[in-house]
Amino acid sequence: MAVKLAFIGFGGVGQGLLQILQDKKEKLKQEEGLETIVVAVADVMKGSVYDPEGLDADQLLQLTREKKPLDEYKGTARTVFGLDSLETIKETNADMIVEVTFTDVKTGQPAVDHCKAAFQAGKSVITTNKGPVAVSYQELSKMAEENGAFWGFEGTVMSGTPALRLPLETLRGNSIEQITGILNGTTNYMLTEMEKGLSYEEALSQAQAHGYAEADPTSDVEGYDARYKAVILSNVVMNSPLQASDVACTGITQITQDMLTDAIERGKRIRLVAKITRTETGVEAVVKPEELDVSNQLATVPGATNAILFDCDLAGPILLTGAGAGLKETGFSLLIDLIHFERQRTAVRQ
Known part of the structure; x- marks a missing residue:
């Protein structure tokens, strides 16, 4: 039928x-x-x-x-x-x-x-x-x-990258203690372009030219888009109800090319990271720019690509990467x- x-x-x-x-x-x-x-x-x-x-x-x-x-x-x-x-x-x-x-x-x-x-x-x-x-x-x-x-x-x-289907089906039986992700392709693209020498304004203009950023990029650059996705991951995967107001949120508007260059010289990368963590009192979530060691799997995620890391008690860390947008x-x-x-x-x- x-x-x-x-x-x-x-x-x-x-x-x-x-x-x-x-x-x-x-x-x-x-x-x-x-x-x-x-x-x-x-x-x-x-x-x-x-x-x-x-x-x-x-x-x-x-x-x-x-x-x-x-x-x-x-x-x-x-x-x-x-x-x-x-x-x-x-x-x-x-x-x-x-x-x-x-x-x-x-x-x-x-x-x-x-x-x-x-x-x-x-x-x-x-x-x-x-x-x-x-x-x-x-x-x-x-x-x-x-x-x-x-x-x-x-x-x-x-x-189309199965960030919900994977943990709910393929990773069943695990206790997922933490979810860490680069959940916004626009900001990741901007940060990686700024690492190549562009200013914040130039990187934003280029992201808009490629169709990654809207004419009003506030939702992306202030971290709001990633915050709502963190709420969804908490509600659906962690089975713990959160509202957007529960998630502390800082975007990338204060990140400069000098800050990115300094991080690289110290063997690190700055990325906008959403982190959802299971604690003794419930689930907590935060979205903010973080310095990641270059050995961190999320540190080298390129351009507009998204990535999410599930910290499982049985399977260990499971990394999923793929497009986070596109018709x-x-x-x-x-x-x-x-x-x-x-x-x-x-x-x-x-």
Whole structure:
């Protein structure tokens, strides 16, 4: 039985997932038993379209490439236009909501409300939005469980690099005492470019030119992005609820080229590090620039790459590195969740 998808938000990440599903349609069917049908798309800028029998994925992608609104979709008598995001979630026959809207990470909105509406309707959700997991993890997890819904959010920490799936599945049986990570590619890129001789301003400008940093880079350079990811790791992997306000946070705005050069001369590297530690009184987390010995596995992580080190009691230190951003990589993180949804659904039917 095909999974009926509704995209809430249809920017680069949503389009990336749909393109992957098109490109790998036969492989996914043969190897994973995963078939998908897009029945609805709702985007605050592009408009919305719904067909209970399924939409033409190639036509949807072509419209977005041509920057045309979704109301130019050539449908049938069944095709419905103009539903908003909540109507799309509640009133369509989708069973999986792909929540990829532009969301305020501080409040988790509108993604939190989208997740709640889906779970209340007994529908599953996959998302790449950090906000709902950082702000409302316990509440939303309980709602999903009570309504028999799947909630996937692999892409919220390191995009397509499985920073959540690895510890929750492959490292099961271990007690993870500490998680240390370079969780923001923008700042890591800037620091490594500054080590090569660029000033802070030059490194930031170059990061923006490459698309690593936004026009307003505050979330990256002040450490806020890494702080929300630390909260997610504490909530999900350490099973210890934290709020962003619990995490002390210092960014890289005060780091100078001279400081980086001095550290290198002493056999060290400065990196923006998120650290989540299990203590006798609970879990503590901090994000700040740290001097790391050059022998430290995180010290030599290059450019925009992310890395995370799990300190396990049985397996020892496990290092995972990979892209922490990118449309294809983030689209892949949604595919990871879709595959696991299908496996769970198949197991229940058997």
